[in-house]
Amino acid sequence: MRITVPAGGVGAARFLRGLRAAVPDADITVIGNTGDDFAPFGLHVCPDLDTVMYTLGGGISEEQGWGRDGESHVVLSELAAYGAGPGWFGLGDLDIATHILRTQLLAEGRTLSEATRVLCDRWQPGVTLLPMSDDPVRTHVTVELDGRDQVVHFQEWWVRLHAAVPARKIEAVGAATAKPAPGVIEAIDAADFVLLPPSNPVVSTGVILAVPGIADAIRAKTVVGVSPIIGGAPVRGMADACLAAIGVQTSAIAVGAHYGADLLDGWLVDDRDKDAVEAPELAGIAVRNRPLYMTSVAASAEIARAAVELALEVLQ
Amino acid sequence: MRITVPAGGVGAARFLRGLRAAVPDADITVIGNTGDDFAPFGLHVCPDLDTVMYTLGGGISEEQGWGRDGESHVVLSELAAYGAGPGWFGLGDLDIATHILRTQLLAEGRTLSEATRVLCDRWQPGVTLLPMSDDPVRTHVTVELDGRDQVVHFQEWWVRLHAAVPARKIEAVGAATAKPAPGVIEAIDAADFVLLPPSNPVVSTGVILAVPGIADAIRAKTVVGVSPIIGGAPVRGMADACLAAIGVQTSAIAVGAHYGADLLDGWLVDDRDKDAVEAPELAGIAVRNRPLYMTSVAASAEIARAAVELALEVLQ
Numbered sequence: 001m002r003i004t005v006p007a008g009g010v011g012a013a014r015f016l017r018g019l020r021a022a023v024p025d026a027d028i029t030v031i032g033n034t035g036d037d038f039a040p041f042g043l044h045v046c047p048d049l050d051t052v053m054y055t056l057g058g059g060i061s062e063e064q065g066w067g068r069d070g071e072s073h074v075v076l077s078e079l080a081a082y083g084a085g086p087g088w089f090g091l092g093d094l095d096i097a098t099h100i101l102r103t104q105l106l107a108e109g110r111t112l113s114e115a116t117r118v119l120c121d122r123w124q125p126g127v128t129l130l131p132m133s134d135d136p137v138r139t140h141v142t143v144e145l146d147g148r149d150q151v152v153h154f155q156e157w158w159v160r161l162h163a164a165v166p167a168r169k170i171e172a173v174g175a176a177t178a179k180p181a182p183g184v185i186e187a188i189d190a191a192d193f194v195l196l197p198p199s200n201p202v203v204s205t206g207v208i209l210a211v212p213g214i215a216d217a218i219r220a221k222t223v224v225g226v227s228p229i230i231g232g233a234p235v236r237g238m239a240d241a242c243l244a245a246i247g248v249q250t251s252a253i254a255v256g257a258h259y260g261a262d263l264l265d266g267w268l269v270d271d272r273d274k275d276a277v278e279a280p281e282l283a284g285i286a287v288r289n290r291p292l293y294m295t296s297v298a299a300s301a302e303i304a305r306a307a308v309e310l311a312l313e314v315l316q
Numbered sequence: 317m318r319i320t321v322p323a324g325g326v327g328a329a330r331f332l333r334g335l336r337a338a339v340p341d342a343d344i345t346v347i348g349n350t351g352d353d354f355a356p357f358g359l360h361v362c363p364d365l366d367t368v369m370y371t372l373g374g375g376i377s378e379e380q381g382w383g384r385d386g387e388s389h390v391v392l393s394e395l396a397a398y399g400a401g402p403g404w405f406g407l408g409d410l411d412i413a414t415h416i417l418r419t420q421l422l423a424e425g426r427t428l429s430e431a432t433r434v435l436c437d438r439w440q441p442g443v444t445l446l447p448m449s450d451d452p453v454r455t456h457v458t459v460e461l462d463g464r465d466q467v468v469h470f471q472e473w474w475v476r477l478h479a480a481v482p483a484r485k486i487e488a489v490g491a492a493t494a495k496p497a498p499g500v501i502e503a504i505d506a507a508d509f510v511l512l513p514p515s516n517p518v519v520s521t522g523v524i525l526a527v528p529g530i531a532d533a534i535r536a537k538t539v540v541g542v543s544p545i546i547g548g549a550p551v552r553g554m555a556d557a558c559l560a561a562i563g564v565q566t567s568a569i570a571v572g573a574h575y576g577a578d579l580l581d582g583w584l585v586d587d588r589d590k591d592a593v594e595a596p597e598l599a600g601i602a603v604r605n606r607p608l609y610m611t612s613v614a615a616s617a618e619i620a621r622a623a624v625e626l627a628l629e630v631l632q
Contacts, residue, residue, distance in 0.1 A: 042420035072390055078413030082438050084420075093409055097394030100416075104358035104400075122398050 001026040003308070004191035006132070006218070008033050008204025009048040010065035011228055011236055011294075013055035015197035018300025020056065020126050023308055028127040029187035031214070033199075034112065035139035035172050035207035038155045040089050041079060043099035044106055047155070048204065049116055049131060050098060057123025059094075065236070068094040088160040113181045130187065132208045135178040139203050141245075142169040154203060163238040167245035170202055175210035188217040193311040195304075196225035196264075198235055198292070201255050202242035215263070224266035224311040225259060226303060227252040230292055231272040257281040266310040268292065268303070286314050317342040319624070320507035322448070322534070324349050324520025325364040326381040327544055327552055327610075329371035331513035334616025336372065336442050339624055344443040345503035347530070349515075350428065351455035351488050351523035354471050356405050357395060359415035360422055363471070364520065365432055365447060366414060373439030375410075381552070384410040404476040429497045446503065448524045451494035455519050457561075458485040470519060479554035483561035486518055491526035504533040509627040511620075512541035512580075514551055514608070517571050518558035531579070540582035540627040541575060542619060543568040546608055547588040573597040582626040584608065584619070602630050 001023060005016060007030045016030060032049040039045065047066065054060040054068060061067045071092030080087050091099070098119060105115040111134040120129050139154035143165045154170075157163055188194060199205050209215040229252045234240055240250040248258045252273035256264060261284035269276045270292035277287045288310055294300040317339060321332060323346045332346060348365040355361065363382065370376040370384060377383045387408030396403050407415070414435060421431040427450040436445050455470035459481045470486075473479055504510060515521050525531040545568045550556055556566040564574045568589035572580060577600035585592045586608040593603045604626055610616040 041416050042423050043416065072388070072409075074388055074409035075391060075413045075416065078410050079417060082413065082417050082435070084417050093388075093390035094394050096412075096416075097391045097398065100357050100359065100391065100412075101395060101398050101400050107358050119398070 002029075002191045003027070003193060003195055004029045004031065004187045005195050005197060006031045006033070006199075006205055006208040006214070007048065007052055007197055008199030009036070009051040012048070012197040012199045012204070013052045013060070014065075014294045014300050015226060015304060016052060016127060017055055017297055018294065018302070019195070019304035019308070021297060021301040022305040029183070029191070030127050030129045031132050031184050031187070031208055032129060033204045033208050034131045034133060035137045035175070035203060036154055037136075037138070038153050040086050040091065041084065042103065043091075043096065044103045045089075045091070045099050046102070046112070046116075046131070049129065050095070052129060053120060053123045053125050056125030056127060057120075059123065068092055071095065086156075086160070089155060111181070113183070128183070128187070130183050131181050132184060132214065133178040133211050134181045135174060137172050137174040137178050137207065137211065139207055140171050140173050141167045142171070143167055158238070163241040167241060170242060170245045172207045172210045175207060176212065178211045180211055180213050185213055185217050188214070188221060191221055193222040193224065193315060194218050195307050195311065196223065196259070198226045198228035198294075200228060200237060200239045200242055201248070201258060202239070202246055219263055222265050222311055222315050223263055224268065224307050224314070225256070225264050226307055227255060227267065227269045227273065227292065229255050229273075230270040235293065252276045253279045253281050256285060256287070261285050265314040266307075268307055268310060286310060318345075318507045319343070319509060319511055320345045320347065320503045321511050321513060322347045322349075322515075322521055322524040322530070323364065323368055323513055324515030325352070325367040328364070328513040328515045328520070329368045329376070330381075330610045330616050331542060331620060332368060332443065333371055333613055334610065334618070335511070335620035335624070337613060337617040338621040345499070345507070346443050346445045347448050347500050347503070347524055348445060349520045349524050350447045350449060351453045351491070351519060352470055353452070353454070354469050356402050356407065357400065358419065359407075359412065360419045361405075361407070361415050362418070362428070362432075362447070365445065366411070368445060369436060369439050369441050372441030372443060375439065384408055387411065402472075402476070405471060427497070429499070444499070444503070446499050447497050448500060448530065449494040449527050450497045451490060453488050453490040453494050453523065453527070455523055456487050456489050457483045458487070459483055474554070479557040483557060486558060486561045488523045488526045491523060492528065494527045496527055496529050501529055501533050504530070504537060507537055509538040509540065509631060510534050511623050511627065512539065512575070514542045514544035514610075516544060516553060516555045516558055517564070517574060518555070518562055535579055538581050538627055538631045539579055540584065540623050540630065541572070541580050542623055543571060543583065543585045543589065543608065545571050545589070546586040551609065568592045569595045569597050572601060572603070577601050581630040582623075584623055584626060602626060
C-alpha cells in the first residue's frame with residue numbers, strides 16, 4: 001500500500017507514528033511543510049521536517065512534542081551572553097547539531113532534499129521524508145504591532161508572540177514560484193491515496209498546497225483528512241488564530257468545507273463533532289466520527305487505521 | 317605607551333596577559349594570525365584570535381591553553397552521531413557559540429575585523445584585537461601520506477596528525493594577495509615599538525609577516541622578540557616540526573637569525589640559551605637572557621616587562 005502524507009509538525013508527526021504502527025508494511029512518503037523554516041543565527045532550521053524526523057526516529061521530546069529528548073541549552077545561553085538573538089526560539093544543543101549539519105550541506109550546494117536525506121540516514125524514520133520544495137518558501141504574518149501593520153516571520157508570530165496578536169494576513173512568500181521538490185509529485189501520483197493529518201490547515205497543509213502542482217496532483221487522488229479541530233478548538237497549537245486570518249471558522253465542519261469536496265473524499269471528525277456527518281457544507285465528502293485525541297501511540301494508530309479504512313472505503 | 321604585537325595562539329596569549337599586567341596603562345594592539353582559520357562543519361573558526369580573546373577575557377581553559385573553561389561537547393558528539401566530521405577538532409559547546417555568531421556575521425557581509433570587534437565587545441580583552449587580514453589566508457602543509465605527497469590544512473597536520481608526519485612544505489595560501497586588515501599598518505606605524513611574543517616563527521609570526529606591507533611596516537619600528545625556543549626545544553607546541561620544514565634549526569640562535577637583524581632590534585632568550593648573547597649569527601641584535609618559562613601570570617608579566625625594558629633600551 002502506498003500512502004502519501006502532506007505534513008506539518010507535531011500533529012502530523014504523531015499521526016504518522018500511528019500510521020506507521022497501523023500499517024507497518026505501507027510505503028509512506030511524507031511531504032513536509034517548509035514555510036516555517038527560518039535561520040536564527042544563520043542556522044537553517046526546518047521545524048516541521050525535524051519534528052517528523054525526530055518523532056519517527058525516536059529522538060523527540062515527548063513532553064514538548066518538538067525538539068530533542070534530553071536536551072541542553074549551552075550554546076543558546078552562550079549566544080545570549082554575546083547579546084545575540086533570537087533567544088525566544090528554544091534551540092537546544094542536540095538540535096543545533098542538526099541545524100549546523102544542514103546549514104553546512106546547503107552551503108556546500110546540496111539541496112534541502114539532499115540534506116534531509118543525509119539527516120534521515122541517521123534517524124531512519126521509516127518513511128520517505130521529502131521537503132515540499134527545495135526553493136525557499138517563508139510564511140509571513142501581517143500583524144498590528146505598536147500601532148501599525150508589520151510583517152513578521154511566522155516563527156516570530158507563533159513562538160515569540162504566541163499568536164496572541166491577531167494576524168491580518170498570512171502569506172507563503174515564494175510559494176507561487178516554488179517548484180515541488182524531486183519526488184513530490186511522483187509520490188502523490190503513485191499513491192493509492194493521500195492522507196491529510198490533523199495539521200494546521202492554513203500554515204501547514206495550506207502552505208504545502210500553495211506550491212504549484214501539489215494541490216492539483218492531490219485533487220486527482222483519493223484524499224482522506226483528519227480534522228485538527230475538535231469541539232470548536234484546535235487539538236494543539238493556535239490554528240484558530242490562523243483560521244481567523246483567512247476567515248474560516250474554527251470548527252471541524254468549516255475546515256472540511258475549506259478543503260472542499262474537490263480535494264477531500266473523506267473527513268474524519270471527533271465524536272464531539274458528529275453534527276459534521278450530515279452537514280450540508282460537507283456534501284460529497286464521506287464524513288465519519290470517532291475519538292480523535294492522539295493521547296498515545298496506540299490511540300494515534302487507531303485514528304490512522306480509521307483514516308486508512310475510510311480511504312479504502314471511498315476508493316471503491 | 318603604544319605597543320603592537322603580532323600574535324599566534326597560546327604562547328602569544330599568555331605573553332599578552334603578562335604584558336597587560338606589566339604595563340597596565342599601555343595601549344596594546346594585537347595583530348592576530350588567521351592562517352590557522354578553518355571551517356569545520358561550515359563554522360568559521362579562528363583558533364588564534366579566539367585563544368587571545370578568551371585568555372585576555374578570562375574565559376580560557378587554563379589546563380588546555382585553548383578553548384573555553386568548563387566546556388561541554390554535546391554538539392560535537394551529536395555531529396559524530398550523524399557521521400559528520402572532523403571529530404578530531406575538539407569543538408566545545410561554549411566555543412561553538414562563538415563560531416556560530418562569527419559565521420553568521422560573515423554570512424551577513426561583515427568583515428572578519430568587524431566580527432572580531434563584536435565578539436570582543438563581550439570579552440573585553442583590554443587590547444585592540446585585529447585579524448592580520450580580512451582576506452582569507454590558509455596555511456597548507458605538504459606531507460607524505462600513504463606514500464605520496466598530499467596537501468592538508470594546517471589544522472589537520474597539527475591537530476589530527478600531531479605534526480608527527482614531516483612537513484615537506486608549509487605555505488600560507490592567499491597571503492601574497494591579502495591586504496592587511498583596517499588599522500593593522502596604522503597600529504604598527506603608531507607604535508612606540510613592536511613585540512614579537514614567543515609564537516611559532518613559521519606558522520604564526522611567519523604567516524603574519526607574509527601579508528604584504530606588514531613586514532615592511534614592522535621593520536621600520538623598534539622590534540623586540542621573545543624566543544619560543546628554550547634549550548633547543550619549543551616551549552609548547554611543535555614549532556620544531558615547522559622549523560624543519562623551512563630548514564631552520566630549533567634553537568634560540570637560529571630563530572633569532574631567521575628573523576634577522578633587519579627585523580629584530582632585541583632578542584630575549586632563556587638562561588639556558590645564554591650562548592646566544594654573544595653569537596655571531598645575531599650580530600646587530602641586542603640579546604638578553606633571563607628565565608622564559610611562562611609558568612604563571614606573574615612569570616609572564618616579568619618576561620613581558622623585560623621585553624618592554626629591552627625595547628626602551630634599544631629605542632635610545
